Amino acid sequence: MPISAGEPDALSARLGYLLKHAQLRLAGLSAEALAPFGINGRELAVLAVLAAREPLSQLEAAGRLGLDRTTMVALIDSLEAKKLVERLRSPHDRRKNIVPLTAYGQDCLRRAEQARLETEQRFLAPLSRQDADHLVRALQALVAAPQDGED
Amino acid sequence: MPISAGEPDALSARLGYLLKHAQLRLAGLSAEALAPFGINGRELAVLAVLAAREPLSQLEAAGRLGLDRTTMVALIDSLEAKKLVERLRSPHDRRKNIVPLTAYGQDCLRRAEQARLETEQRFLAPLSRQDADHLVRALQALVAAPQDGED
């Protein structure tokens, strides 16, 4: 039997297609849910990372998100323009910016995180609670697995 | 107890982060695996769609992949330059290009699909066979579920 390329389900059997379109759909739902807060999903993730116990520098935040430091500059620019975060020179190393959330930023983070959680639950609604848990754990295992050639 | 934003696992609990990074990792593996064939994952998906029983027009192929018709133009340009497909005017509707695979394109598709399957299995290796099957079915259910506001 030949490979099913070209069959109607040729795409739905492709893991790459499934991951991409699942992500696109969740991103669409998130965009709606976060619009009232004036931020997008990436900005929310940055806020969440910056809300760590000890304030982070831009480079540290970029590292945690797997982003480039040049990408982080624009993200912080945007968050700062919205008064959600503040750039402060580190007194210990004046090359670094530490970037704490403003009080408004903390409030925005709390409410937007709630909206994100509700959106994820809506996205996962087609699955049983158990299947949804399985999905999240499987994805965590795949993302946490060592890269090819990685120690 | 406050939301765990800022905790070390704040990101690995985000479905958006997990889907995005799972896709990035698979895309990286696929890029390596497909490099010997001179195509990327998107081009392979286009080849697979175009290999349907009845030859497809560019617009039909774009529709099946969820792409814009303007995006499809550049993809077909690239595949045609590599002699993997041919643009033919449809005799029934001369506005349409039907885009069959060349013999070389069919051979490339067959071998590249094999490489893609092996790559997906390598990507899923951290999971048990059963968990991997669960993951694929869950993603299919999420992607097939009706969109918000969709009939």
Place this chain on the structure above:
DNA sequence: TATTGTTATACTCTATAACTATA
């Protein structure tokens, strides 16, 4: 009038290189 393919254009996300100020 509507549709298909095409081109031009723009916007987002990302990465690379080079500059500055600090260490």
Place this chain on the structure above:
DNA sequence: TATAGTTATAGAGTATAACAATA
């Protein structure tokens, strides 16, 4: 010398608008 932040630039991927050929 090396590092953190910044800027400029370029490359994917995607989308919109407008045009030519055809229906």
